[in-house]
Every structure is written in C-alpha cells, then in structure tokens.
Amino acid sequence: MxxxxxEMISFRNHNxxxxxxxxxxxxxxxxxxxxxxxxxxxxxxLSLGKSFRTNNKKELIKEGKKSFLLKGFFKNNRGVKNxxxxxxxxxxxxxxxxxxETITKRKDLLGLNNVVVFSPExETITKGPPKERRxxxxxxxxxxxxxxLELLLQYNRIIKQRNAILKNKKNKKKIEKxxxxxxxxxxxTGQDLWNERFSLLNEFNGxxxxxxxxxxxxxxxKIIYNKKQKDKNSFLAKTKTNEQLDIxxxxxxxxxxxxxFLFLWKEKTIRKHGSQGEHKLFLALLKITExxxxxxxxxxxxxxxxxxLFASLDKKRSKKLLRFVNKIQPKKGKKIQTIITTxxxxxxxxxGFFLGFENIxxxxxxxxxxx
Numbered sequence: 052m053x054x055x056x057x058e059m060i061s062f063r064n065h066n067x068x069x070x071x072x073x074x075x076x077x078x079x080x081x082x083x084x085x086x087x088x089x090x091x092x093x094x095x096x097l098s099l100g101k102s103f104r105t106n107n108k109k110e111l112i113k114e115g116k117k118s119f120l121l122k123g124f125f126k127n128n129r130g131v132k133n134x135x136x137x138x139x140x141x142x143x144x145x146x147x148x149x150x151x152e153t154i155t156k157r158k159d160l161l162g163l164n165n166v167v168v169f170s171p172e173x174e175t176i177t178k179g180p181p182k183e184r185r186x187x188x189x190x191x192x193x194x195x196x197x198x199x200l201e202l203l204l205q206y207n208r209i210i211k212q213r214n215a216i217l218k219n220k221k222n223k224k225k226i227e228k229x230x231x232x233x234x235x236x237x238x239x240t241g242q243d244l245w246n247e248r249f250s251l252l253n254e255f256n257g258x259x260x261x262x263x264x265x266x267x268x269x270x271x272x273k274i275i276y277n278k279k280q281k282d283k284n285s286f287l288a289k290t291k292t293n294e295q296l297d298i299x300x301x302x303x304x305x306x307x308x309x310x311x312f313l314f315l316w317k318e319k320t321i322r323k324h325g326s327q328g329e330h331k332l333f334l335a336l337l338k339i340t341e342x343x344x345x346x347x348x349x350x351x352x353x354x355x356x357x358x359x360l361f362a363s364l365d366k367k368r369s370k371k372l373l374r375f376v377n378k379i380q381p382k383k384g385k386k387i388q389t390i391i392t393t394x395x396x397x398x399x400x401x402x403g404f405f406l407g408f409e410n411i412x413x414x415x416x417x418x419x420x421x422x
Contacts, residue, residue, distance in 0.1 A: 052165055052351045053388040054094055055132075056124040061116035063089035073412035076377075076389050076405065080396040081416035087392035091168060091356040094390070097123035097135045098166040098354070099190075100147060100157040103173070108139050117141050125164045127351055128385065133163065158204065161194050165345055169338040170358035176337065177321055177330045181311040188312060191341055192251045195348035199251060202244040209237050210303055218301045226298055238287035241306045245286075248307065252276050258347070259340040266375060272333060275313040331364050335372055342387065343379065352379075355389045370404050377407050 059068045064086045070079075079087045088104070092111075095103050102111060112119050118140035126132045136148040147154040154160050175183045193200040216229045256274050263270050286306075293305050314321045314333055321333055346352045355376060360369045379387050393399060396413065405411055 052125065052127050052354055054123055054125050054164070054354055056122075057090065057093060057097075058120075058122040059089070059093050060120040061113040062093055062111060062119040062121060063113060065089060066113065070414055071412075072388070072390065073410045074388055075386060075410035075412075076391070076408045077412040077414065078396060078399075078405075079390065079392045079414050079416065080394065082394055082418050085416035085418045087416055088170070088358050091170070091358050091390065091392060093121050094123065094354065094356060095166055095168055097121055097137055098160070098164040100137075100154070100160045103168050103170065108143070108145070109141060111139065112141060123164070127164075135160075135164065158193070158200060161200065162349060162351075165194060165349060165351055165353035166356055167338055167342045167345065167353045168356040168358065169335065170356070171362050172358075173338070174330060174334060177314055177325065177333050179322075181309075184312040184314075185308070185310055187337075188248070188252065188255075191255070191345065192248065195345055196247065196251060199244075199247045202240060202247055206237075206240045206244050206307060209233060209240055210306070210308055213237060214302050217297055217303065223298060227294065230294065230297075234287060234290050237303075237306070238283050238290055242283045242286045244307045248310075249276070252312075254348075255340060255344050258344045259336065262340050262343065262375075263336055266336065266339075266371060270332075271317050272336065273313075273315040273318075275315060276310070328365070332368060335364055335368070339372065339375065342376070346379070346387075352385070352387050355387050357389065357391045359392055359394075366402065370402070373404055374407060 053074050054072050056072070057068075057070045059065045062068075064084075068086070068090075070090065079090055081087055092102050092104055095101075096111075102108075105111070118138060121135075121137040123135045123137075124132065125135065133150050135150075136146070138144075138146045147160065149160065149163060176187045189203060193203060213230065213233045216226060216233070219226070252274070259272075259274060263272050289305055297304055316325055316329055316333065319325075321329055325333065342353055342355055360373075364372060373389075373391075376387055376389055399405065
C-alpha cells in the first residue's frame with residue numbers, strides 16, 4: 052500500500068499544499084510549526100476517517116476558514132489505484148468519498164488504505180489507562196478481521212442499550228425486568244468477542260516476540276491477556292451475579308469492554324514501573340509488530356508514518372528501527388512505504404540514517420503560524 056499524492060486545502064496551518072510521495076522513503080523536514088505532523092495527520096484521516104491527534108474536528112480547519120478538504124491518491128500492492136476525499140466544515144458537516152462512493156460509516160473505510168503511525172501522541176498506549184490499550188488492539192484487529200469488527204460493533208450496541216436501562220433511575224424491579232432480554236445476547240456476543248480477541252492476540256504476540264528478538268535478543272518483554280470466562284454460560288452467570296452492582300453503579304461492570312492488556316518489562320508492568328526510554332522502546336516494538344502483523348493478515352503492507360523520530364527514540368535505536376523497517380518486504384522486491392518527519396535532516400544524513408534506502412524523496416516545509 053502506498054500514497055502517491057496528497058492535496059490539503061485549509062487543513063490545520065496549510066492553506067493549499069500538494070505533495071507527491073515516493074514508493075520508498077519520504078522525509079518531511081522543517082522547523083517546528085511548519086506543518087510536518089499535519090501531513091501525517093491528513094494521510095491518517097484519509098485512511099481511517101479520523102485524526103490521531105484530536106477528536107475535535109474543528110481544530111483541523113485552518114483559522115479563518117469555514118472548512119477543509121483532503122484528497123489522497125493511493126495504490127495497493129497489486130497496482131489498483133483508489134482516491135479518497137475528506138471534507139469537513141465548521142458546522143460539523145462531514146463527507147468522505149472513496150472512489151466516488153460516499154462513506155457513511157467509518158468501518159467501511161477500514162482496510163482500504165492501511166496506515167501505521169508512530170508518534171509521541173501514541174505513548175498513551177503504554178502510559179495511559181486500560182482503555183488506551185483496548186482501543187489500540189480493537190483498531191488493529193478490526194482492520195484485519197471483519198468478524199472481529201462486526202462482533203465489536205454488535206457488542207458495543209448491546210452495552211449501550213443495557214447501560215441506558217441502568218442509568219434510568221426507575222424502581223429496581225422494573226430495571227431487572229428490562230435487563231433480562233439483554234443478558235443472553237450480551238453473554239453470547241461478549242464470549243464470541245473474547246474468543247476472537249484471544250485468537251488474534253496470540254498471533255500478534257507471535258510476531259511481537261520475533262521482532263523483539265530480532266531487534267534485541269536480551270529484551271524480556273511480554274504482552275499478557277487473559278479471558279475472564281471460558282464459555283457463554285459462565286459469562287451469563289457472572290452477568291447475573293453482577294446485576295445488583297450494575298444497577299447501583301448505573302453501568303455494566305463486566306465484559307470485554309473492561310479488559311486490560313498488560314505490557315511487561317522484566318515481569319513488571321511498564322505502565323507503573325517503566326522509564327521514559329522503556330516506554331518509547333516498547334511502543335516502537337508494538338508499532339513495528341502492528342506493521343508486520345497487518346501486512347501478513349491483510350496481504351497489504353501499511354504505510355508507515357513516523358512523526359519526529361528522535362522524540363520517540365534515541366539515535367542508536369532510531370537508526371536500528373529504520374534499518375529493520377527497510378528490510379521488511381511484504382512482497383518480493385517491494386518495501387514498506389515510509390514517511391518521516393524531522394527538524395534536522397542534516398544530522399540524520401550525517402549519521403548514516405538512510406544508508407540502504409533507495410528512492411528517497413525530501414520535502415522541506417517553511418514555518419507557518421497556525422498549527
């Protein structure tokens with residue numbers, strides 16, 4: 052998968068910007084405030100229908116403008132081209148089109164043009180609460196498994212309905228009666244989602260272990276996840292056991308939406324005990340695993356977006372990461388398209404960061420004031 056051309060109109064601090072990309076390595080460089088990250092954000096938005104930096108879409112519109120427009124021209128591993136348009140105005144009106152067809156649900160965009168982003172904003176995956184890790188794995192697994200995506204959407208609909216009943220302060224008997232029809236579908240869908248999540252994570256873990264060993268055989272890292280129940284009946288029993296607690300709290304307290312994925316470094320959770328450098332390295336390994344895992348599962352190599360490489364890793368590990376990515380060939384003779392932002396291209400070139408890379412494209416951006 053690669054992007055050939057990107058057009059941005061009134062997006063962030065870009066008035067009108069048009070960039071062409073190589074199939075190999077593209078380096079976006081310039082001082083802070085020049086709009087480098089916004090280019091990666093635009094590619095991510097066209098690929099997944101959302102920014103990786105903010106949930107407030109109004110922030111994406113250039114100050115003083117009423118809307119933004121993005122156009123992306125992509126090509127997959129088989130040479131099939133597709134075009135994605137993304138429009139958003141200050142009133143919240145939003146339109147996404149893929150090959151002239153209107154996309155009404157973001158799920159219909161998933162898997163069309165895959166991207167993996169490695170940026171400082173992603174550090175919440177290792178540092179943040181359990182929700183951040185669930186969102187990470189939900190996104191990855193939804194891209195590579197339609198079954199997982201449908202189960203997740205169905206489960207979330209059931210949870211939404213059940214929680215609406217729990218939040219409605221009626222008498223207890225009435226709430227119990229209204230909850231009853233939802234217990235069976237909740238248990239079946241929840242258990243099916245757990246089974247699919249467990250299976251996909253086992254595959255992801257296999258790739259993670261291989262990549263960790265390849266980059267540094269002395270690292271002792273683990274991803275731990277345990278299903279809470281073995282079958283639908285035990286899930287149903289637990290749901291009924293927790294019913295009074297749920298009524299009291301006003302939300303569903305048990306199920307896949309409460310899962311935790313533990314990231315361990317030398318048998319200790321990195322969230323509580325990890326140093327800044329350990330968090331960054333673990334995230335880097337997660338992101339390379341995501342890249343390889345999605346390539347294997349979808350047969351389409353994602354575009355790798357690396358924002359401010361030195362903010363994420365030290366020079367030695369940054370260089371090692373780039374060289375490892377350069378060696379990945381999802382298809383014989385075809386490498387991962389990689390797009391990097393940096394403030395200091397001279398230092399990168401001086402230290403041999405791009406040795407071994409062919410077909411390097413460089414774009415310099417000048418500082419702009421509306422970021």
